[in-house]
Amino acid sequence: QVQLVESGGGLVQAGGSLRLSCTVSGRTFSNFVMGWFRQAPGKEREFVAAISRPGGRTTYADSVKGRFTISRVNARNTVYLQMDSLKPEDTAVYYCAADPDYITEPRAYDYWGQGTQVTVSS
Numbered sequence: 001q002v003q004l005v006e007s008g009g010g011l012v013q014a015g016g017s018l019r020l021s022c023t024v025s026g027r028t029f030s031n032f033v034m035g036w037f038r039q040a041p042g043k044e045r046e047f048v049a050a051i052s053r054p055g056g057r058t059t060y061a062d063s064v065k066g067r068f069t070i071s072r073v074n075a076r077n078t079v080y081l082q083m084d085s086l087k088p089e090d091t092a093v094y095y096c097a098a099d100p101d102y103i104t105e106p107r108a109y110d111y112w113g114q115g116t117q118v119t120v121s122s
Contacts, residue, residue, distance in 0.1 A: 002026040002111045006096050009116030012086055016120070020081040022096030022113055029077040030054075033102045035109060036070060036081045038092035038118075045095070047104040049081060059104060064090075086120045094118050 008020040024032065030053055039045040049070040050059045058070055069082040079096060094116050097109035 002098065004096050004098060004111055004113035006094065006113040006116040009094060009118045011119045011121065014086060014088055014120055014122050016086050017082070017084045018086065018118060020083070020094055020096075020116060020118075022079045022081075024077045024079075024098060024111075027098075030074040031100060032098040032111075033100065034070075034072060034079040035097045035099070035104070035106075036068075036079075037095045037097060037106050037109075038090075039095070039115075040092040043092075045106045047106060048094070050102065050104055051079065052102055057102070083118070086118075088120045088122045090118065091120050092118060 003025045006022045012018055035050040036048040037045050038048050047061050051070045051072050055072050067085045072079040096113045098111040099109045
């Protein structure tokens with residue numbers, strides 16, 4: 001059974017930074033493409049960033065490009081999302097997800113974490 005556990009969310013002022021972590025257990029981490037998604041109240045879950053299995057390829061949503069950085073350490077079974085220059089519109093529950101394929105469509109991901117709340121105050 002694959003388990004994903006996110007951490008690192010919280011409350012931060014606009015312009016600040018947070019780093020989210022997601023640790024995977026139950027399956028070989030390096031076999032998974034990892035993605036970060038977010039869902040704000042009343043909105044659909046949206047893609048934020050993805051990283052390939054060895055980590056050499058990354059993709060970002062236009063809304064976070066240049067501000068967020070996704071990375072992974074396969075030896076730690078962990079993927080990170082460094083979020084800088086945060087804006088109030090970044091407020092959402094952030095989820096990590098895992099899938100064997102490199103995709104950005106949330107409905108296609110097989111495994112999900114429970115989510116961590118990120119709140120950015122103005």
